[in-house]
Amino acid sequence: MDTPLSTIAVVGLGTMGTGIAEVLARAGREVIGIDISDEAARRAVASLEASTARAVRREKITEEERSDVLARFRTFSDLQAAAAAELVIEVVPESYEIKQQVFRDLDAVVSPTAILATGTNALSVTRLAAESQHPERVLGLHFFNPAPAMKLVEVVSSVLTAPPAVETVTRLARELGKEPVAVGDRPGFVADGLLFGYLNQAAAMYEANYASREDIDAAMKLGCGLPMGPLTLLDLIGVDTARTVLEAMYSASHDRLHAPAPILKQLSEAGLTGRKTGRGFYTYDAPGGQTVVPDALTPKESTGAVAGRQVNSVGVAGSGTMASGIAEVFAKAGYDVVLAARGQEKADTAKGRIAKSLERSVAKGRLTAEARDETLARITAAGSLDAFADVDLAVEAVAEDLAVKQQLFATLDKVCRPGAVLATTTSSLPVIAIARATARPEDVIGMHFFNPAPAMKLVEVVRTVLTADDVHATVREVCAKVRKHPVDCGDRAGFIVNALLFPYLNNAIKMVEEHYATLDDIDAAMKLGGGYPMGPFELLDVVGLDVSLAIEKVLHSEFRDPGLAPAPLLEHLVAAGCLGRKTGRGFREYARR
Numbered sequence: 001m002d003t004p005l006s007t008i009a010v011v012g013l014g015t016m017g018t019g020i021a022e023v024l025a026r027a028g029r030e031v032i033g034i035d036i037s038d039e040a041a042r043r044a045v046a047s048l049e050a051s052t053a054r055a056v057r058r059e060k061i062t063e064e065e066r067s068d069v070l071a072r073f074r075t076f077s078d079l080q081a082a083a084a085a086e087l088v089i090e091v092v093p094e095s096y097e098i099k100q101q102v103f104r105d106l107d108a109v110v111s112p113t114a115i116l117a118t119g120t121n122a123l124s125v126t127r128l129a130a131e132s133q134h135p136e137r138v139l140g141l142h143f144f145n146p147a148p149a150m151k152l153v154e155v156v157s158s159v160l161t162a163p164p165a166v167e168t169v170t171r172l173a174r175e176l177g178k179e180p181v182a183v184g185d186r187p188g189f190v191a192d193g194l195l196f197g198y199l200n201q202a203a204a205m206y207e208a209n210y211a212s213r214e215d216i217d218a219a220m221k222l223g224c225g226l227p228m229g230p231l232t233l234l235d236l237i238g239v240d241t242a243r244t245v246l247e248a249m250y251s252a253s254h255d256r257l258h259a260p261a262p263i264l265k266q267l268s269e270a271g272l273t274g275r276k277t278g279r280g281f282y283t284y285d286a287p288g289g290q291t292v293v294p295d296a297l298t299p300k301e302s303t304g305a306v307a308g309r310q311v312n313s314v315g316v317a318g319s320g321t322m323a324s325g326i327a328e329v330f331a332k333a334g335y336d337v338v339l340a341a342r343g344q345e346k347a348d349t350a351k352g353r354i355a356k357s358l359e360r361s362v363a364k365g366r367l368t369a370e371a372r373d374e375t376l377a378r379i380t381a382a383g384s385l386d387a388f389a390d391v392d393l394a395v396e397a398v399a400e401d402l403a404v405k406q407q408l409f410a411t412l413d414k415v416c417r418p419g420a421v422l423a424t425t426t427s428s429l430p431v432i433a434i435a436r437a438t439a440r441p442e443d444v445i446g447m448h449f450f451n452p453a454p455a456m457k458l459v460e461v462v463r464t465v466l467t468a469d470d471v472h473a474t475v476r477e478v479c480a481k482v483r484k485h486p487v488d489c490g491d492r493a494g495f496i497v498n499a500l501l502f503p504y505l506n507n508a509i510k511m512v513e514e515h516y517a518t519l520d521d522i523d524a525a526m527k528l529g530g531g532y533p534m535g536p537f538e539l540l541d542v543v544g545l546d547v548s549l550a551i552e553k554v555l556h557s558e559f560r561d562p563g564l565a566p567a568p569l570l571e572h573l574v575a576a577g578c579l580g581r582k583t584g585r586g587f588r589e590y591a592r593r
Helices: 015-026 038-057 063-071 079-084 097-106 123-129 163-175 191-207 213-224 230-237 239-251 262-268 321-332 346-364 369-378 402-415 431-435 469-482 497-513 520-528 536-543 543-558 568-574
Strands: 007-009 030-034 073-076 088-092 115-118 138-143 152-157 179-184 311-315 337-341 380-381 393-396 422-424 444-449 457-462 485-490
Touching: 007 079, 007 311, 007 469, 015 030, 015 038, 015 063, 015 138, 015 543, 030 079, 038 063, 038 115, 038 431, 063 073, 063 191, 079 097, 079 469, 088 163, 088 262, 097 115, 097 123, 115 163, 123 138, 138 163, 138 321, 152 163, 152 520, 179 520, 191 213, 191 230, 191 239, 191 497, 213 230, 213 457, 213 497, 230 239, 230 469, 239 262, 239 422, 311 457, 321 346, 321 369, 321 444, 337 346, 346 369, 346 380, 369 380, 402 422, 402 431, 422 431, 422 469, 431 444, 444 469, 457 469, 457 497, 469 485, 497 520, 497 543, 497 568, 520 536, 536 543, 543 568
Parallel strands: 007 030, 007 088, 030 073, 088 115, 115 138, 152 179, 311 337, 311 393, 337 380, 393 422, 422 444, 457 485
Antiparallel strands: 138 152, 444 457
């Protein structure tokens, strides 16, 4: 099996197979493309012709190099064409019956030393290998879509796979300019194993009418820096494909988080499988189209909407990073801001932090010195909440502790004028429990900013069952004035972002606990395969393991789902004082500052 893999067959010339063929041909391999459909073969050739023509226009390759690439790609309709291949990669539909038949037929065609790879992202490699006369040469080689652009390749070994086969294809992946990650045989492997659980939860959240499809997608893009929202991504992947992957994951894990949301079945059986059919969670301009067009569910511009209350001045309670960031946001937008802390010294320190932040913006050319001075002049540092007597909007940004917030809101209730809007920035606590600490719960709402507040565009607007319509309208209007993107959600643990983010992080920890993959491989898989700006363990160390554990506990307590129980490894690290970057050690160790 220790061969140079100069001739490689790709069985199945759909989008993924065509992409893999292009990667191989551009890397100097002789590629044998095989598909029972002549039309699929023609599309594959046309796709390679078009992509290489673009490369010539962009001066990435010469016309001669393009001719060489095209000459290296030949298409056939019969598996017999794979006889000379040293590696065969099958990328046929996600069906055991279809894939098993391909492997049985290949046994009679290829040489005994040829390696057989499945491109599955959901089915058991072991079960597929068992159909081969030589299961030791069968493994998984999972590329990501679009294959020419995506760097990640998961190399999947079964208990039957011979190590030399793994070493050979791992070396090939590196020669192709890819980042290979070694994983064991379980549904979803690493990237999809984490990704599809998250996508499933997003579908269930939408199905429950908890938030609109637009708000769920915007929340995850703006709150987590993801390239695409979960429902848009499900439409791209294919709702039917997602359901198949989740069914395979659930059959192996029996974790309710992997049980496909009923809406996935409903859409699949109705033929609304996403972009490929022109309609899924969204409606597209045509089958295979990428442009979303308005449909019956598209939010309409409100004409007779409730008017919000007048807001000219804002009070921000707290002295930490979040409080000073929020105060900076309001002051930059022209509001008069009172920044109140427990004592004048803490308030002055918080205002000093804002001054340094504004100075950095001036140094980077993002702000003029005049605008800096005007912004600072709008902020009054106060050592007591009594300074909130005349504010129109009071925003608390104190410790994430229910008793602390309730006590603060009881004080705001006495201090703030009638009609003032009272907002909490809690990320996980029930807003209604905070609101009931006042005699005016109708004036209380959640206004969850993300850290760092000056940079992050998202604000989760959280209504309770008692929040007045004009209070909701006020906060939406204020978000627009401070140039933030508001998303509406109900008063439920985790709101949108944390309710989807933290189960994903928890599942990543469980993968490490089970010795399925390493921290580095999981982080690489999610960055390279999912387009995440940070891997889960990088993010956990930045957020703080104690903060993460607290949110996991809140989610588990509210939803009572065993799959949401905090991973024991997370609890152990927190108990040991390993809280992430802030303590110098979390999942990784960091140099002390």
